[in-house]
Amino acid sequence: MSALAQPTGSPAAWPDTYGDEAKPRMGFFTDTSVCIGCKACEVACKEWNLIPEDGRLWTGESYDNTSELGANTWRHVAFVEQRKPLKLDGGGETAELDAEPLRWLMESDVCKHCTHAGCLDVCPTGSLFRTEYGTVVVQEDICNGCGYCVPACPFGVLDKRHLPRKADDAPLSLPLLGKKEDGRVWKCTLCYDRLKGGHEPACAKACPTDSIQFGPLDELRERADQRLEKLRAERWNGAQLYGRDPDDGVGGFGAFFLLLDEPEVYGLPPDPVVPTAHVAEMWRNTAIAAAAMLVGVAAAFVGGRS
């Protein structure tokens, strides 16, 4: 990570900026090997955070009608139907008509609360900030809806809220902080308000099987390593950690995952890199290009005279 620039708000500044108020970095370990796809996390998140309905569109994508994370969906359960055995040495079904056993993967996705958060780097208003818990939060009263953070997120988590404006649109049933028009950016806060009150985030609280585990990141990483070891010993097919590694392109996730297949199977980028990692290089290249152009132009003039 030494290659990365250290932009404002990055872990270099945290937790020192909080002085005595600094807390251990908190996060999620989402273990998909015990996720039953009940979507209680999606609902609990919406209930607690007063998030508006995200539309009633039937997608036909297995049992997933939410499709992706967005301004109005901060937890999203992906459903993947596969012809693959759950374990490397059997399990599943051996009926004559089914050549390969069926596997149904479920994964509750969420904002990764990256160590090097692109969204945070590009936010011009300071609306996005890193909390004393090391999490990344949008302050809704500061966000001006510029949207710079949207393309800065390698996971497509950051999203502007668009409210229905057509007359025949269904009325929204929830109070939206007194505003009809929005246009601001919304995402998981890792329940910053609940953390301040000493509670775990709503999704983790609601999860019946402890697929979503909340705690100090160091502890979660240790737990995840042990879990991976156990699953590998039990020969689970494709078990791997995603975002646990502090040396990856975003410096590791604050909310990381145990997956049962490659990340792209779940719609996750296999090798996410914070876009601002290239800022220094981009400026350097720009400077070189500019210099080269200047030289060229100068040469043209010089040449013209000759």
Place this chain on the structure above:
Amino acid sequence: MNSDCIVIMGSNMAENHPVGFQWVMEARERGAEVIHVDPRFTRTSAMATKFAGIRAGTDIAFLGGIVNYILEHGRWFDEYVKSYTNAPVIIDDKYVDAEDADGLFSGWDPEKKKYSNETWQYMGMEAKASAGQPPKGEQSGHGGHGGGLSHGEPPEEDETLQHPNCVFQILKRHYKRYTPEFVSETCGCSVEDFLYVAEKLCENSGRERTSAFAYAVGWTQHTFGVQMIRAACVIQLLLGNIGRPGGGIMALRGHASIQGSTDIPTLYNILPGYLQMKHTDDAKNLKEYIEENTAPGGWWAKLDTYIVSLLKAWWGPFATEANDYCFDYLPRIDDDNSNYWTVQQMLQGRVKGYIVAGENPAVGSSNGRVNRLALSKLDWLVVRDLVEIETAAFWYDSPEVETGELSPEQIGTEVFFMPASTHVEKDGSFTNTQRLLQWHFKAVEPKEDCRSELWFYYHLGKKIREKLKESQEDRDKPILELQWHYPTSGQIEEPSAEAVIAEISGRDATGQALAAYKLLRADGTTSCGCWIYCGVYAEDENKAARKKPHWEQNYTALEWAWAWPANRRLLYNRASADPDGKPWSERKKLVWWDDEQKKWTGTDTPDFEEEKPPDYVPDDDAEGPDAIRGDHPFIMQADGRGWLFVPQGLQDGPMPTYYEPHESPFDNPLYAQRANPARQVSTVDEDPYNPVANEPGADEYPFVMTTYRLTEHHTAGGMTRFTPYLSELQPAMFVEVHPELARERGLTHGEWATIVTARSAIEARVLVTDRMRPVKVDGRVTHQVGLPYHWGSRGLTTGGSANDLLHLALDPNVHIMETKGLTCDIQPGRRPKGAALAEFVTSKRDRALRARETAPRVEPGSERST
């Protein structure tokens, strides 16, 4: 959680019981085998260590196969079977097995289409019928515990299990044909999958290990639902898995307190605590009622104390010995009187008024059209619910209004909608799957004129009493003398739920709370609203409200809430110890005999008389609990044993045997008798049946159909389709089909399909998935069509009601409908609209039924099977 192997069958536990499923996941993490046997690959299958797919409705073939596997390979738990079950008991030699009579047990009356159970009795024992009257057929669902025994011990037994007419040998012969190949050909699973399940169950049973079954309405909702559950009982008794930690058969409940609503019944045929409701034909007085319903041995012998205490709770000082404790005030049933019977009566204009609470029959009941047409024949209808559900709106918003069969102008029914408060707006208890009463506290006041059930019925009762107060009529006395005084609080005068549970729990003559049901008396000195709940409110404490966390107590958590009866967490837990009272193994110990203290002890409350030693043998004239031996754990049975063979209490045979569902594309591979001969069929024209098996016309409805729930919605949708956060998660009615069926029928993923039966047609979006697997049965590939049943015409998400497709053929024991296995057709495209819908359904049906007339099926059990 303590199981070594969990078989989930007839249940989609992960989806429909996600909170309870955490314990299954915990067991899996500790290394337990988790097996799911189901027609569909569901979220439960995804979590299981093994999935075996079967054809919908063939579970008894699969379970019977396991019984045969256990018996053929000597895998039963010998000591348990010999001591704790009725395996050694010799059965009347006039008994004829269904295997020897082409699918009919002895005692079949083809005229009445009913069994008489005289020949199913223990040898040398007069049926109870000679002493009094047998329980009426419609009352047998929760009864039959006496077993026809005149005293505790059966007269003839063979401890060696060799006598040809002992239960063990009868069982062996009965299941002989349930070979792995038979299972595979009938259920459509592979032989290997079946053997895997059977072997895992056997491996994980015995002294050191235990296995559990978990089922839900995937078993109950069949024309032989009770027998499916019975089949699991036979397995669990043979393997010694009842009354032991990690064993048992979990009846998963689909609502927060559906267990509670059978304990304190919303059922027509029982009184609180599973006491029989009176019938017009029997029990002229209390003495006769007690004689007719009391068992000679076990705790049902104390029935007099339960019924008298109940009458005292209801009529208090008015109930005296002189007036039979107001026994005459109890209403009597005069016929079947069950739900679907009532609806059929209603359809014929014989029911005037109807109160519907916490139910949405217009969407949730079988054959929705019959239900809605029936509602239109009422004088008045009261619907209590959170929102204006389809049942309340049927008169202006229903498929029949669309087709023109009904119009608001012509419907005479006066409909009253009464808004109900939710569970967070009132105090009360939920009784869950585990018989645990858990208290919930009001969090917020109900909004506007929403009111709790307690409020509604209490104030309704008060108003009725006010209107009747001048009455001198005898018929009004039961209402005027009823104990109907509960403290109320707040502006809306909400009655105290705690006062109600205290009354249910019971008091002695001084008003002191009773600690346990064994203290109940038949002399009028005690009152108790439900004997099995006795002690839930004791020592000035509402024990249902105890919330001591699990980390402050052992794993049985006896101080978390309260379980009926007597806070026992595991029923029949005497069976967790061997006949001598010692734990079967250290690993599976729970309750045992402490020889020094001379009493039963352990980590659970013993489900046995505390001081009865294991070597206790009753005298011949012993009665009640005293008639139960010290090594017989099943204290609610007259003989103290688990029944592999049921001499009394079932309408359709003493042992489960294989029948096809009422509607299926196949013949019965075992018998000429295709379906359950004792099943109830409806009598109304509006409930026609699809031709079946090889009948001409059956090809109009060639596919197997099954209905189910999704995690995201609750039953008929009243609580979820009106909620944005849940509606968006499953926003449309859909039908699940396999890619091959989609190809065969021209169905396109994401487009529309029409599903049709002889009753109706609905439309749904097509979800093509490998999870909806075809089965190879009898050499031919058959497709299964999967339909969630949550939708109706109202709410944020609307869609066709799958239950409109269902019929009203019922299980004979409990009158439940067959939602889980029937036949249908599926076609691409949306259904016809308006009057064209009725025409579409009728023309297809007429075609099918005309074809059937050319060669209708005749079965041994009846003139016509369908």
